Amino acid sequence: MPPSKQRARSAQDKELRSKEFLQAARELALERGVREVTLTAVTARVGLHPSALRRYYESREELLLELAEEGWSSWQAGLVSGLGDAHAVSADEAAGIISGSLEALPLFCDLLTHAVLSLEGAVRLERARRYKTAAFAAYDAMTNAMVATISGLDREGAQTVLTTAMSTAAYLFQVSRPTATLKQLYATEPRWAHDALRFREQLTALLTTVILGAQQQTRELATDPRP
Amino acid sequence: MPPSKQRARSAQDKELRSKEFLQAARELALERGVREVTLTAVTARVGLHPSALRRYYESREELLLELAEEGWSSWQAGLVSGLGDAHAVSADEAAGIISGSLEALPLFCDLLTHAVLSLEGAVRLERARRYKTAAFAAYDAMTNAMVATISGLDREGAQTVLTTAMSTAAYLFQVSRPTATLKQLYATEPRWAHDALRFREQLTALLTTVILGAQQQTRELATDPRP
Numbered sequence: 001m002p003p004s005k006q007r008a009r010s011a012q013d014k015e016l017r018s019k020e021f022l023q024a025a026r027e028l029a030l031e032r033g034v035r036e037v038t039l040t041a042v043t044a045r046v047g048l049h050p051s052a053l054r055r056y057y058e059s060r061e062e063l064l065l066e067l068a069e070e071g072w073s074s075w076q077a078g079l080v081s082g083l084g085d086a087h088a089v090s091a092d093e094a095a096g097i098i099s100g101s102l103e104a105l106p107l108f109c110d111l112l113t114h115a116v117l118s119l120e121g122a123v124r125l126e127r128a129r130r131y132k133t134a135a136f137a138a139y140d141a142m143t144n145a146m147v148a149t150i151s152g153l154d155r156e157g158a159q160t161v162l163t164t165a166m167s168t169a170a171y172l173f174q175v176s177r178p179t180a181t182l183k184q185l186y187a188t189e190p191r192w193a194h195d196a197l198r199f200r201e202q203l204t205a206l207l208t209t210v211i212l213g214a215q216q217q218t219r220e221l222a223t224d225p226r227p
Numbered sequence: 228m229p230p231s232k233q234r235a236r237s238a239q240d241k242e243l244r245s246k247e248f249l250q251a252a253r254e255l256a257l258e259r260g261v262r263e264v265t266l267t268a269v270t271a272r273v274g275l276h277p278s279a280l281r282r283y284y285e286s287r288e289e290l291l292l293e294l295a296e297e298g299w300s301s302w303q304a305g306l307v308s309g310l311g312d313a314h315a316v317s318a319d320e321a322a323g324i325i326s327g328s329l330e331a332l333p334l335f336c337d338l339l340t341h342a343v344l345s346l347e348g349a350v351r352l353e354r355a356r357r358y359k360t361a362a363f364a365a366y367d368a369m370t371n372a373m374v375a376t377i378s379g380l381d382r383e384g385a386q387t388v389l390t391t392a393m394s395t396a397a398y399l400f401q402v403s404r405p406t407a408t409l410k411q412l413y414a415t416e417p418r419w420a421h422d423a424l425r426f427r428e429q430l431t432a433l434l435t436t437v438i439l440g441a442q443q444q445t446r447e448l449a450t451d452p453r454p
């Protein structure tokens with residue numbers, strides 16, 4: 001589409017325009033991976049000149065960080081509703097719910113790596129503060145939901161599980177998205193394919209183990225309180 | 228230094244030149260982070276024109292993947308010697324040894340993210356195969372050393388611990404290297420700084436939990452064998 005749209009004038013138009021950019025970035029990131037999203041491609045998809053985007057986002061990093069911030073809120077909604085008002089959820093059941101909440105958000109899983117690698121450090125301080133505030137609020141809400149629903153898990157244990165979930169999801173997601181060359185290689189080496197292409201299954205197994213460990217630490221602390 | 232060196236002619240000279248490039252890339256990556264390493268900067272440090280490097284490495288990705296491959300071998304050496312010929316090493320002691328072996332290799336921790344994000348998928352198939360072969364050999368050697376030395380850990384448990392170690396180390400390492408803006412932000416928010424700047428401590432705590440969980444799964448499997 002040729003750059004032909006008019007500049008957005010009203011506050012409402014600006015809000016709509018800003019959402020168009022986010023939607024274009026979202027689509028491109030899902031199609032090609034976050035790494036390949038450029039401002040040129042985003043504005044081309046919206047049908048505008050790259051300079052138009054600069055009135056809304058200072059940089060590619062700021063635009064993508066906005067998507068990461070949305071991702072935290074979606075993860076929180078998905079995980080909290082997945083746990084629901086259940087009680088005494090077992091380790092493997094909880095692991096399945098957590099890994100399912102992440103598998104449902106491939107863009108967020110991709111963004112987790114980019115947020116810490118480049119996005120959050122590349123924007124202005126106040127924008128970074130807004131991102132961190134939103135991410136920690138989601139993290140705390142998820143911690144509370146886990147403590148309330150998962151069997152024998154204290155606050156520290158829930159935080160350990162959550163930190164493991166996000167860091168291993170970030171890593172395993174990238175592993176699970178091989179390039180054409182790597183796919184060709186995996187076709188000749190079944191073990192490598194097996195290790196690379198089971199995102200949900202690997203994440204569930206790993207989180208089951210860490211929840212079991214956290215439950216044990218919670219039990220030990222309860223029966224042998226430190227002075 | 229101006230580009231003034233002669234082209235390497237003998238096999239021995241070529242070997243030396245190749246090592247010079249690797250060493251320059253290593254230094255730059257440690258100074259600035261892997262993300263900021265460019266072929267121009269690498270050749271400038273060696274004192275050559277960028278075209279000289281292309282006779283040794285096809286791309287920035289191939290050069291950096293060579294460093295990642297070295298990293299696997301260094302991690303294996305460090306972890307295996309850290310575990311030594313001990314027996315029945317406890318969960319928290321083992322966690323400390325594993326996190327220490329990763330903390331000693333900041334360049335490798337940085338490369339872990341880049342290897343899965345961009346490096347291993349960007350080189351020719353045969354180069355990727357060589358990298359994967361080396362990485363899996365190191366992974367297997369470390370698994371064996373862990374099963375032999377850590378108390379009550381089976382092969383599957385050791386693999387879970389190792390996969391968690393590398394993926395959380397990759398993530399937490401990036402978190403622990405804030406930009407100037409993020410440092411400024413952390414100075415105003417002690418909790419964010421606390422969560423970001425304790426690489427070794429966080430990794431040890433998290434690995435202790437996952438080892439405890441893996442030990443429990445090993446015990447359960449031993450006392451309740453599946454049909």
